Amino acid sequence: MKGNVIKYDRDNIDTDVIIPGQYLKVHDYAELATHAMEGLDPDFHSKVKEGDFILSGKNFGCGSSREHAPIALSHSGIKAVLALSFARIFYRNAVDGAFLLPIEIEQDAYDGISEGDEISIDVSTNEIKNITKNQTYKMKPFSEIIGKIIAAGGLFKYKPDQD
């Protein structure tokens, strides 16, 4: 996976800013995507490109259990969110529906990667390469089961009895 980074240099990005409550009535995912991050960054929809990544601080996705949050990001083209830590319901929703990869990073990646940097992510080696700055960072590996659910393409495609 290779793409450019949109960086939100703060902690506690909540699901109300990822997709504000008034859009939870929207069932068309393409339309939902036009409102992604609207609560924090009204320019997000115009600047995001297919294959981009979001980089942020601690407790990303805190708040509401709305699955609309990873869906809105995913349908905006976001392939992964890199964060110092995730709120658990967001993390699980992202994996369950195979909407995007929630990637836990360390401080070196958070500090090293800037807005607009081109990076590549290799989940088989748990490495993040910053192509723009020629740096490499380690991501925290997925737990075994999360890796399997991701590999299967989501909760409903994962068959635990085949383990």
Added chain:
Amino acid sequence: MGKTLFEKIWESHVVVEKQDAPSLIYIDRHLVHEVTSPQAFDGLRMSNRKVRRPDLTIATMDHNVPTTDRSLPILDQTSSIQIQTLEKNCKDFGIKLFDINSPNQGIVHVIGPQLGITLPGTTIVCGDSHTSTHGAFGALALGIGTSDVEHVLASQTMWLEKPKPFEIRVEGKRKNPHAVTAKDIVLSIIKNIGTGGGTGTVIEYRGEGITDLSMEQRMTICNMSIEAGARAGLIAPDEKTFDYLRGREYTPKNYESLVDSWRENLKTDGDAKFEKQFTLHIDDIAPQVSWGTNPGMTCDVTESIPTPDDFSKGDVNQKKGAEKALDYMDLKPGTPIEDIKIDRVFIGSCTNARLEDLIEASKVIKGQKISPHVKAMVVPGSQMVKKQAEEMGLDKIFIDANFEWREAGCSMCLGMNPDILSPGERCASTSNRNFEGRQGTGGRTHLVSPVMAAAAAIKGHFVDVRKMDLS
């Protein structure tokens, strides 16, 4: 070694146990509402599945129902469709629905306990993060997303990584329990441990400061566990719990024998080990008011807005967060909380819209009028709460004070229905989240107790409610 209450409930519900990986757990009760369920029912249809246990699944509509006259048609087309969709889904899949005209309609986390659907020792899920509320009854209650809603509808189970037990002890006695409320206790906890302080854990609230609380106050505490990042929060059931649930509409027929077993089993053993521990002493805590854009950004009503440096204690991102929050909230460091003027008051939400909340708030406003520049509303948590309040004449007290008295629903807690703040408006709110735009784009939320919200409505600004006569 002994076990915690959480571990006991976990072990009695595990279907498939996996070490260091999610386990499959059985779900006793599944609560469904209109917003997070439509795609889950669509998923069932596409894969030609049924609801595995419609008898353990209960639905209501709360998030985007209008709180005004319900004999009128719903003007918002998308809300109307979402409400009709739930009606159709419940009919197609044989699920009990408390619809918009039902006397049992209300916020899902208010009606569950009120109807005796919430029971000690059970596992409860709902596609809503504030499901943690039901933990007040000694249930393991989890908020889930729509994929998991579909999984539970189809299988009555879900995969879950076993959370770690976190003990929060609340010790001491409040000097003025009418002015310093359960809301102030839980805001104090979050202020101390932070919005990520409970991540990956199930909190068990213990100690004299918890057992002293009524069931409705305990629900306020457990409700906000999610705001500390916890997967769930719970309180061991006691006689108050058993008395609360006795004789309700859906309380099981063999209730007394269940109580005997709960009394025996649903407690943390003396030698059980928690992975994390925090203690709050409440003898001297003050009423709390949030000043920022997450529930951890909270201080005493007697304090002033902190500087980002003081708030962050050296953490760079916390400092940036505080700066952005102050900018959004249009507040300056050093401003006394009591000097903050408000435009709106919202008494409602699954955190603080139960009968006791309305009783306490009504004491503050009885015989008075709200400040002329303030608009204020009460949205009871359920139609049953509304009816009980009206039987006590509380509606008259609020209406006489120029509050609006509404029908039950989530309302201005999350801005999905017409009850929203206008950009720049500042609201004293009894809800649970002060995130940017939560109550409407550009709206500014201060989280407070019902008593503080009522006092702010009268005075037009926050006040130390300990100085008021609330007996």
